[in-house]
Every structure is written in C-alpha cells, then in structure tokens.
Amino acid sequence: MASQKSSGLFARYRLSNPKQSVVKNAIGILGAANIAPPALVAPSMNMSSIIVVSVAARDENKAKAFASKHGIPNTHPSYDAIINDPNIDCIYNPLPNGLHYEWTKKALDAGKHVLLEKPSTSNAEQTRELFAIAKEKNLVLLEAFHYGFHPASTFFRETLQKHIASGHPLQRVKAVMSFPNLFPLTDIRFNYNLGGGITMDCGSCTINAIRYFTGFEVESVEKAVPKIVSEDIDGRMDAVLRLKRGDNTFAEAELNVSLTNPWFSIQTYREMMPTFTAETDDKIFFYHYFTVKNKATGKTENLPKAYGEGYSTYRYQLEAFVKAVENGGKDVESIPGWVSGEDSALNMTAIDAVYKKSGMKLRK
Numbered sequence: 001m002a003s004q005k006s007s008g009l010f011a012r013y014r015l016s017n018p019k020q021s022v023v024k025n026a027i028g029i030l031g032a033a034n035i036a037p038p039a040l041v042a043p044s045m046n047m048s049s050i051i052v053v054s055v056a057a058r059d060e061n062k063a064k065a066f067a068s069k070h071g072i073p074n075t076h077p078s079y080d081a082i083i084n085d086p087n088i089d090c091i092y093n094p095l096p097n098g099l100h101y102e103w104t105k106k107a108l109d110a111g112k113h114v115l116l117e118k119p120s121t122s123n124a125e126q127t128r129e130l131f132a133i134a135k136e137k138n139l140v141l142l143e144a145f146h147y148g149f150h151p152a153s154t155f156f157r158e159t160l161q162k163h164i165a166s167g168h169p170l171q172r173v174k175a176v177m178s179f180p181n182l183f184p185l186t187d188i189r190f191n192y193n194l195g196g197g198i199t200m201d202c203g204s205c206t207i208n209a210i211r212y213f214t215g216f217e218v219e220s221v222e223k224a225v226p227k228i229v230s231e232d233i234d235g236r237m238d239a240v241l242r243l244k245r246g247d248n249t250f251a252e253a254e255l256n257v258s259l260t261n262p263w264f265s266i267q268t269y270r271e272m273m274p275t276f277t278a279e280t281d282d283k284i285f286f287y288h289y290f291t292v293k294n295k296a297t298g299k300t301e302n303l304p305k306a307y308g309e310g311y312s313t314y315r316y317q318l319e320a321f322v323k324a325v326e327n328g329g330k331d332v333e334s335i336p337g338w339v340s341g342e343d344s345a346l347n348m349t350a351i352d353a354v355y356k357k358s359g360m361k362l363r364k
C-alpha cells in the first residue's frame, strides 16, 4: 500500500509502513499495451523503489479499465497529459515501434527518464538522436532488452566469452525466435506505418542476443531472405550475418525469425527470449539450458544454474532501470546487462542492414 507524501495527484509515494519509508519513483505508462503488465506492472509490485502511478490511453475509458484490472491508482486522458505531469519521474513506452521515437522524444523533452520497449525506434538515425537528447539532459533512456539483465544471461555471456578469449575462436552462432500464427494480421507487427515487420520484432531480440552474448558486432549482412506477408511486411526473415570483433576475428551468425511459419518451436517460457547456440572450435554452447557440448567426444556438460530468487527477467531489468535513475544516469556501464545508447544504435544499424540486404524499405 502506498500513500502520498505531498500535494499533487502523483507526488512521490511512500510505503505506508513507516519502517520502510522509502521514496518511490513514479512511473507512468503510454498505452494500455499487452506487454505492460508482465514487463512493468507485475515486477513493480514487489519493489519498494518504483510505483506505477498511472496509465494513459488514446481512449481514457480503456485506460480506466486497464488501471482497474492491474491495480494502477490513476489514469491520464492522453499521452501528452501523462508525459507532462510534473509528479511523474519516468515513462514506460510500449507503444507500437513506429511511435517509439515520437513519444520518447516528447518524454525526454519533458524531463522524464524513459524505459523504452524494443526496438528502440524505427531506424538507427532516430535512435542516435534520442540518445543524444537523453545524454544532453542527463536522463536515463533504456531499450528494454530484458533477458540480458538476468543473472542466467550474464553468466552465459561470461562463460562463452571467457572460452573464446582462452583461444577457442567463435565459429558460428544461431539465434531463433518465432511466434507462429500467434498474432492476427491486424496486429501492430503487420503494419508498416507502425514500424512492423518480424525483423523489427523478434529480429531486434535475436540480433541483440547475437551481439550481447558473443561480444561481436555485425560487420555485414551476407544474405537476407524475407517472406513478405503484407505490404512491406516481412512475416519471416532468414539472414546470415558476418560478425567481427575488435581483434579482427570473424564469425558467422544465422538468424531465423518468424511470425508465420510453424516449423520453429514456439517459445513457451513466461519470459520471451531467443533460443541461441554458439559454436567454437571445440564446443557448442546452448542458451538457456546452460549445456556445453564437446565436439570431439560428444560429451555434454550442464553448467550450474545461476538464476536469482525466482525473479523474472523483467524484474531484473526494472531494478537496473531504477538503479540508473537513482544514480542520475551515472556509472550505468557497471550495471550487469546494461544496454547503452551506442549498443541500441548498433542494434538498429544491424536491423537496417538486414532490411537493405533483403531489398525491403527501412522502417520510418
């Protein structure tokens, strides 16, 4: 239970238990989006450092129904109204991809920290612009690649990268993410004007996973074959990326993402993340079962699991975001799994490159 500390509808909240009188950061949501309850509302309920104070929707009745269903104390009549509420510190932006740039820019201009759903914008140019604004204003802007914050991910990344650094070159990587026939053709994912397309959707996660786990960057796109399912929309993309690291070592990554084809296994985890396999000269690493297979002997080794206390990936992400806000955006690099502005820009650059190679238009 939270009680208000000072005047103003959305003034910072304090826990009602005086022994835990911790000032909470107030966050508001743009849109009654499906992803908001698992990614923000649920984890915030177990945190004393942040409270979801309001949701705004294009139709305030929708916002009210959403607020009542998810235990959010208030609503705002429009996105502008929530962004400009002086008692709100942070904004969560889970709007369709094509609206990420516009509304995140407005939120930053209004002095709010922003937790921004992936992909950060519609193209690399927009992403660079947003992060430049955040930097100039000393605001936290985080692209929500939630799975990277989980200790299981940081453990996997460290294990893989240590192995590569110990003289076993990375050879091939494969990242797969698929939600076959889960979304209707009316979904935001199938609308070019809203920044749709599978490369934007699951592609942003798989490209991020490839870069995050390996520490390699995408140097070029060798192949990108889309399956066009509606105007300018890729329902599936199969791509081959050439990866490069600072020490001039190279590897190849295969990317298979799909919203339409049922032959990839559907993700069944509560938290959605790509399946990922990395092959070095001697071993194959499988995320997220923490299994390493010796190529010569075929022997598999199960690594100890490094899960936290049952936290979801979204909970770790939210804790990282709050920590960054409370540190005034300083030392974010020391937060495990942090996605920097440069990182987000490189991810969008790779998405743009896949679209270019496939002969499709960049998103706008």
Ligand SMILES: NC(=O)C1=CN([C@@H]2O[C@H](COP(=O)(O)OP(=O)(O)OC[C@H]3O[C@@H](n4cnc5c(N)ncnc54)[C@H](OP(=O)(O)O)[C@@H]3O)[C@@H](O)[C@H]2O)C=CC1
Pocket: 030, 031, 032, 033, 034, 035, 036, 039, 056, 057, 058, 059, 062, 094, 095, 096, 097, 099, 117, 118, 119, 144, 146, 188, 194, 201, 272
């Ligand atoms: N991190 C993760 O695990 C996941 C991230 N995502 C990302 O979150 C974002 C939202 O995805 P999801 O929750 O599935 O989407 P939804 O369609 O459920 O929500 C999008 C919201 O955008 C608002 N909106 C504003 N303008 C439009 C418009 N013209 N057409 C449609 N909606 C509009 C709607 O809000 P209103 O209530 O105002 O009508 C709607 O609630 C995407 O960027 C997606 O990539 C999605 C799933 C998982």
Ligand SMILES: O=C1OC[C@@H](O)[C@H](O)[C@H]1O
Pocket: 118, 179, 201, 202, 205, 272, 273
């Ligand atoms: O994590 C995800 O799961 C569902 C996808 O369609 C979504 O947008 C993606 O990021």
